[in-house]
Ligand SMILES: Nc1ncnc2c1ncn2[C@@H]1O[C@H](COP(=O)(O)OP(=O)(O)OP(=O)(O)O)[C@@H](O)[C@H]1O
């Protein structure tokens with residue numbers, strides 16, 4: 197479903213991604229781990245073109261996204277993104293945060309969009325917060341709204357960039373639970389995370405990135421119990 | 437009575453000119469209002485231009501701001517009134533057109549910087565979130581960025597209003613019938629300077645004071661929180677959030 201070929205990304209002189217090849221299949225949950233600065237966020241951001249791709253190719257459902265002829269906005273509508281810092285729109289109520297893009301971009305009617313939003317809020321356990329403003333929510337609640345907002349576009353794949361890293365520990369679980377539910381419903385997900393528990397439990401494949409290269413990839417069992425590469429071992433010895 | 441050379445009875449003469457002063461106040465307010473509204477709209481366009489990545493948009497916007505901030509308003513007023521407008525139309529269109537045009541073009545340059553800074557002060561995550569939902573750049577600007585940026589622009593835009601009100605007195609050089617001009621007429625008629633100009637100063641002070649109060653009021657409505665409370669239901673000024 198997502199095909200990454202020889203993906204390179206540089207910021208000026210700095211080569212952040214140095215040739216990544218990977219295939220993501222439908223309904224797979226891919227967890228991306230690696231040390232800070234290894235290029236995990238950049239990898240994710242290249243998939244919805246928040247970063248311009250320096251070289252290489254990324255295909256989503258056979259469409260080359262970094263083709264000048266491809267409409268970036270069409271691609272992004274199919275790819276949901278959840279950010280570490282939530283990035284809710286503070287000037288809108290929760291429900292408007294969720295309905296704005298279905299209404300403005302998918303041309304859904306106000307009524308349909310609101311009923312969709314209410315379904316999604318129920319799914320993330322926040323039915324009672326529809327009329328609240330983001331500043332009235334806790335971090336965990338904000339992140340769940342952000343997930344609902346992304347889902348409202350009915351994306352084919354969801355990207356998560358350290359969705360729980362900005363949360364107080366007691367709120368991590370409520371967000372991970374929503375993500376688990378999504379995974380079980382068959383959503384294709386790419387998750388950059390430091391939550392090794394989540395990766396072990398929910399990941400179909402785990403990718404270990406270091407210095408812009410895909411060093412090792414495999415099932416969670418392979419990677420966590422039996423890492424082959426020295427750098428993977430060194431990484432685990434530091435964090436575990 | 438005589439105090440510092442001030443003659444109280446002179447104020448009686450000024451009182452007899454009250455209609456000139458009242459007209460002057462209206463002219464000053466009119467010039468300021470037209471200059472401010474026009475300057476805001478033009479400033480928005482120029483400010484967005486200064487944020488553009490396209491060079492043919494960025495550079496004209498930059499040179500515009502550099503020119504109008506780098507030359508005295510008094511010179512701009514004279515250029516527009518005595519050179520630009522006569523050469524375009526063959527004759528003067530009156531002080532109000534020249535004066536308000538000059539104020540508008542000048543304040544647009546300052547507003548452009550305020551607007552640019554307001555937009556840039558927002559977390560870039562806001563734009564990224566909007567784009568990641570598939571919004572085109574302009575849609576994201578209109579729905580997500582500008583409503584939030586305007587709120588941050590309120591204090592500097594308020595300062596700009598007061599600055600413009602005071603700067604509007606420079607149009608006196610083209611014999612605009614503004615507030616300062618009224619003082620000048622009386623001063624000339626009686627060859628007395630203390631009382632007429634003191635009156636003018638006090639009237640300007642009154643106007644800036646009222647403007648300041650208005651701005652404070654708007655600032656308070658829009659400070660800190662987006663959550664509407666009964667206190668915040670001033671719909672006419674609603675730039676962010678939904679008021680229901
Ligand atoms: N816009 C940018 N301009 C310049 N350098 C950047 C930019 N974004 C990222 N980088 C650099 O690219 C490298 C990889 O960044 P990236 O954010 O992808 O790492 P990461 O693996 O997500 O790290 P972390 O775990 O800290 O989030 C870092 O050295 C970072 O400083």
Ligand SMILES: [Mg+2]
Nearest residue numbers: 236237238358
């Ligand atoms: Mg990162």
